[in-house]
Amino acid sequence: MAGASTPSSYSTISPVKATASVLVIGVADSSVLGLEGAKAVRTALDDTVRAIGFTGSAGATARIPAPKGVSAGSVLLVGLGEFDPSGEDVAAAHEALRRAAGAALRSLDGAESIAVALPAASPDGVEAVAVGAGLGAYRFLDYRSEGKVPGVLSVIGPKGKSFSAAHDSGVVIAAATNRARDLVNTPPLDLYPESYAEIVKAQAKERRLKVTVLGDKELEAGGYGGIIGVGQGSTRGPRLVKVEYAPKGAKRHLGFVGKGITFDSGGISLKPAKSMEDMKSDMAGSAAVLQALLGISDLGLPVRVTAWLPLAENMPGSSAQRPSDVLTMRSGKRVEVTNTDAEGRLVLADALTDADAERPDLLIDVATLTGAQIVALGERTSGVMGTPAARDDVIAAAAAVGENMWAMPIPEEMLSGFDSTAADLTNSGPRPGGMLAAAAFLREFVGEDTNWAHIDIAGPSFNGSAPFGYTPKAATGAAVRTLIQIAKTLD
Numbered sequence: 001m002a003g004a005s006t007p008s009s010y011s012t013i014s015p016v017k018a019t020a021s022v023l024v025i026g027v028a029d030s031s032v033l034g035l036e037g038a039k040a041v042r043t044a045l046d047d048t049v050r051a052i053g054f055t056g057s058a059g060a061t062a063r064i065p066a067p068k069g070v071s072a073g074s075v076l077l078v079g080l081g082e083f084d085p086s087g088e089d090v091a092a093a094h095e096a097l098r099r100a101a102g103a104a105l106r107s108l109d110g111a112e113s114i115a116v117a118l119p120a121a122s123p124d125g126v127e128a129v130a131v132g133a134g135l136g137a138y139r140f141l142d143y144r145s146e147g148k149v150p151g152v153l154s155v156i157g158p159k160g161k162s163f164s165a166a167h168d169s170g171v172v173i174a175a176a177t178n179r180a181r182d183l184v185n186t187p188p189l190d191l192y193p194e195s196y197a198e199i200v201k202a203q204a205k206e207r208r209l210k211v212t213v214l215g216d217k218e219l220e221a222g223g224y225g226g227i228i229g230v231g232q233g234s235t236r237g238p239r240l241v242k243v244e245y246a247p248k249g250a251k252r253h254l255g256f257v258g259k260g261i262t263f264d265s266g267g268i269s270l271k272p273a274k275s276m277e278d279m280k281s282d283m284a285g286s287a288a289v290l291q292a293l294l295g296i297s298d299l300g301l302p303v304r305v306t307a308w309l310p311l312a313e314n315m316p317g318s319s320a321q322r323p324s325d326v327l328t329m330r331s332g333k334r335v336e337v338t339n340t341d342a343e344g345r346l347v348l349a350d351a352l353t354d355a356d357a358e359r360p361d362l363l364i365d366v367a368t369l370t371g372a373q374i375v376a377l378g379e380r381t382s383g384v385m386g387t388p389a390a391r392d393d394v395i396a397a398a399a400a401v402g403e404n405m406w407a408m409p410i411p412e413e414m415l416s417g418f419d420s421t422a423a424d425l426t427n428s429g430p431r432p433g434g435m436l437a438a439a440a441f442l443r444e445f446v447g448e449d450t451n452w453a454h455i456d457i458a459g460p461s462f463n464g465s466a467p468f469g470y471t472p473k474a475a476t477g478a479a480v481r482t483l484i485q486i487a488k489t490l491d
């Protein structure tokens with residue numbers, strides 16, 4: 001797995017003097033932005049923009065020959081949409097920059113060198129441009145015979161250490177998100193629990209981070225009934241991977257848990273064939289928490305982070321668990337499996353038990369958990385549940401970095417939907433409010449006084465529609481940016 005990533009550097013050159021093959025310029029309200037020091041070029045570009053009817057709507061692009069006075073070979077105009085950098089909604093302005101940079105880079109497949117000169121006036125704005133450009137430059141080419149990535153990238157912005165540092169931070173954040181995309185896009189023939197654990201080991205080793213992998217024997221000995229039950233229908237056994245980033249002097253401890261079903265066929269409660277191929281993305285939660293942790297380590301943030309990745313392939317083999325089987329979970333609770341397709345909560349429950357035992361200051365799990373998430377919130381908005389303060393902290397972090405997340409309740413009546421005639425509870429609760437029901441199940445495996453948030457990314461993690469902004473088709477890397485932002489702002 002070798003993700004195609006475009007190197008990015010920071011430059012304070014005047015945009016008109018940049019010698020790239022393509023110079024990216026932002027447009028809003030039918031005017032070019034960010035060329036204050038170059039009046040003649042600005043006037044020429046404004047004339048062109050009006051002549052071709054390019055108003056600057058969000059995501060629109062037009063490649064034109066460079067006018068006189070521009071050193072670059074050509075100019076790519078990109079629309080910023082509604083753009084109000086001095087308005088109250090700073091996050092919206094940053095998201096406009098991120099999306100414009102992303103749309104620009106998505107359209108520049110073979111370009112040799114690209115200079116991005118979008119109107120970012122603050123360090124956070126520069127970081128947004130770097131993130132958007134890095135995400136827009138992503139291509140997944142591992143399984144294609146042909147394909148081009150954009151070449152060298154430079155982001156142009158104001159002079160100063162805080163600006164170049166913000167750029168570099170944006171590069172790290174985009175790289176982390178792109179690594180999560182690589183994992184999710186990799187077919188399950190190649191990405192299965194054992195091979196996934198090897199990738200985690202290799203990526204953690206580069207950073208000298210500690211990794212512990214529990215295999216079949218250790219899971220058995222430790223009583224991880226949920227992970228074993230889900231994994232037993234596959235010839236490729238499950239794993240529980242723990243990754244630790246523990247910088248000296250860290251005062252706070254973040255716990256991450258991510259659902260890592262490398263393929264979800266549904267098991268004996270088999271899914272219909274339509275769109276089953278998308279279920280290679282059922283490990284997106286684990287990819288998000290893993291790559292957020294590695295990104296936090298790359299940024300050197302002074303927060304301790306521990307991530308647990310329960311990995312299993314949910315298959316209907318002859319040794320698969322059956323509906324009506326009862327599992328003894330890691331916590332000791334007994335669960336009657338009434339639907340083998342409600343497997344995510346089973347593997348998460350065991351990992352949450354271990355994570356909770358270490359008493360992190362904040363425990364967050366991320367999972368492609370329910371189709372009900374998509375019914376409730378659509379394909380671009382993740383649902384966040386949990387203890388109110390933790391849940392709202394996640395929402396605030398998401399809003400700051402341009403990820404759509406929405407607070408959802410765990411209504412009190414949900415839990416009784418899991419009543420079992422044979423065991424402590426079943427694994428499939430009420431259909432109405434299925435996303436909330438799944439959260440009620442998970443809560444049974446989290447301590448009462450734990451600060452806990454659960455993020456359901458079923459829709460946002462995998463884009464089945466047209467690409468937009470910095471979001472490609474297929475894997476998106478959902479939740480990585482939010483998790484890194486939480487580590488940046490944890491107090």
Ligand code: BES
Pocket residue numbers: 264282339341342343344368369370371372427428429434458459
């Ligand atoms: N991985 C799926 C959820 C999912 C569906 C993610 C569509 C992304 C897109 C999950 O394991 C699942 O099958 N959930 C069931 C739960 C039900 C059986 C209680 C669902 O949502 O139907």
Ligand code: MN
Pocket residue numbers: 264266340341342343344
């Ligand atoms: Mn399932």
Ligand code: ZN
Pocket residue numbers: 261264282341343344368369
């Ligand atoms: Zn699943």
